[in-house]
Amino acid sequence: MHPVTTVHYLALSAALLLIGTVGVLTRRNIVVILMSIELILNAVNINLIAFSHAWHNVGGQVFAIFVITDAVAEAAVGLGILIALFRNKETVQADEIDLLKW
Amino acid sequence: MELILFLVFAGIAVVAAINVVVQRHPISSAVSLIAVMGSLAVLYLLLGAEFIAAAQVIVYAGAIMVLFVFVIMLLNAGGETKAGRSFVASLLGVPVLVALLALLAFFTARIYPRDTEVHFGGFRGGTAQSVGRALFTTYLLPFEITSILILIAIVGAIVLARKELE
Numbered sequence: 557m558h559p560v561t562t563v564h565y566l567a568l569s570a571a572l573l574l575i576g577t578v579g580v581l582t583r584r585n586i587v588v589i590l591m592s593i594e595l596i597l598n599a600v601n602i603n604l605i606a607f608s609h610a611w612h613n614v615g616g617q618v619f620a621i622f623v624i625t626d627a628v629a630e631a632a633v634g635l636g637i638l639i640a641l642f643r644n645k646e647t648v649q650a651d652e653i654d655l656l657k658w
Numbered sequence: 659m660e661l662i663l664f665l666v667f668a669g670i671a672v673v674a675a676i677n678v679v680v681q682r683h684p685i686s687s688a689v690s691l692i693a694v695m696g697s698l699a700v701l702y703l704l705l706g707a708e709f710i711a712a713a714q715v716i717v718y719a720g721a722i723m724v725l726f727v728f729v730i731m732l733l734n735a736g737g738e739t740k741a742g743r744s745f746v747a748s749l750l751g752v753p754v755l756v757a758l759l760a761l762l763a764f765f766t767a768r769i770y771p772r773d774t775e776v777h778f779g780g781f782r783g784g785t786a787q788s789v790g791r792a793l794f795t796t797y798l799l800p801f802e803i804t805s806i807l808i809l810i811a812i813v814g815a816i817v818l819a820r821k822e823l824e
Contacts, residue, residue, distance in 0.1 A: 559775040560664045565705070566770070567763040568668045572675055572694075574759055578751075579679040587684045587730055591691050594722065595675055598698055601710070609705045610774045614783040614792045620710050621793065624717055625804050629811035631722050635729045636818035642733050643821075 565606035572599040584649045586641075590634045597627045660778055663704060667697040684730045688723060695719045705776065707784040 572595055579592030601620045608616025638648065645653055674693035681687045695718040702711040783789075793801055 558661060559777075560660050560704075561776060562774050563763075563767045563770055564664060564668075565701070565776070566766045567759075568671065568701075570762040570766070571672050571759055574755055574762075575672070575675045575679055578755065583679065585684055587726065587733075588678070588687050591678055591684075591687055591726065594691065594718070595678065595694065598694065598718075601714075602698065602701070605702055605705050605707045605710060606776075608707065608784075609776060609781045612781050612783065614788050615796070617707050617710050617784055617789050618792050618797045620707070621713065621789070622800060622804060624710075624713060625808065628717060628722060629807055631725060632811050632815040633818065635725060636815040638729065639732070639819045648733055 562606050562610045565602055569599045569602040569606070572596075572602070584651050586638050586648050586650055587635075589650065590631060590638075593634075594627055594631065597623055597630075660704065660776065664701070664776075667700045667704075670694075670697040671701070685727070688726050688730065691726075692719050692723050695723070704778055705784075706779065706781040709784055709786045709789045 576592045576595035576599065579595065580589055583589055583592065601623055604616040604620045604623065608614060608620075641653065642648060645655075647653065671694050674690045674697070677690040678687045678694065681690065695714060699711040699714040699719075702708075702714060
C-alpha cells in the first residue's frame with residue numbers, strides 16, 4: 557500500500573490555508589471571518605507538527621502550542637472588538653461598517 | 659491502515675472546512691469548525707503528537723468554540739444575504755483555486771528534499787513529558803513572554819467588551 561508521507565500532510569495544510577483565505581476574502585459576517593482565521597492558524601499547526609515528526613524534533617510541537625495560545629488571544633480580542641462594534645453599529649456584516657469610507 | 663485513517667480524517671477536515679465557508683448561518687459554520695478541529699486532533703495523534711492532540715480538543719473544540727457560539731447567540735446574528743458576485747469571479751473562482759492548490763502540492767513534493775514516511779509510533783517525542791521538558795528549558799523565555807501576551811489579551815478583551823461608564 558502506498559505510504560503516507562510528510563508531503564501528504566503539507567498538501568492538506570495548503571488546502572486548509574486556501575479554504576481559510578477564501579473565507580476571509582468572500583464572507584461578510586465578521587464571526588465567520590474570525591473562524592476562517594482559525595482555519596488558517598490550524599493549517600500552520602499541521603505544518604509544524606508534520607515537520608516535527610519528520611525531523612524527530614519536539615521544537616515544532618512547542619511552537620504549535622504557541623500558535624494555539626496566539627489563536628486563543630486573537631479570538632478573545634477579536635470577539636471583544638466585535639461586541640464593542642455591535643454596541644455602536646448594530647451589525648456584524650463587514651460591508652456595513654463603513655465609518656471611515658469617504 | 660495509516661493511509662486509510664489519513665484519507666478519512668483529512669477528507670472530513672477538508673469537507674468540513676469548505677462547509678465552514680459556504681454555510682449561510684454562523685451556527686452551522688461553528689459546528690463544522692468543531693468537526694475540523696476534531697479530525698485534525700486525530701491526525702496529530704497519527705503524527706505522534708499526543709499532547710497537542712489533547713490541547714487541540716480542549717482549547718479549540720472546548721474553549722474557543724464555546725466563545726464563538728456564545729458571541730453568535732449574544733449578537734443574534736442571522737444568516738447573511740447573498741452579495742452580488744461578478745460573473746468572472748463565480749465562473750473562474752473554484753477552478754483557479756484548485757489549480758493553485760495543485761501547483762502548491764506539486765512544487766512542495768518536488769522541492770521537499772527527503773520525503774519521510776509517516777508511521778504511527780515512528781516518533782515518540784510528543785508526550786506531555788518531553789513537550790513540557792522542551793517548553794520549560796529550551797523555550798523558557800518564549801513561554802514567559804507568552805504569559806505576558808495572554809495578560810494583554812485578557813485586559814484588552816475586558817476593556818473592549820465593557821460598557822462605557824457615563
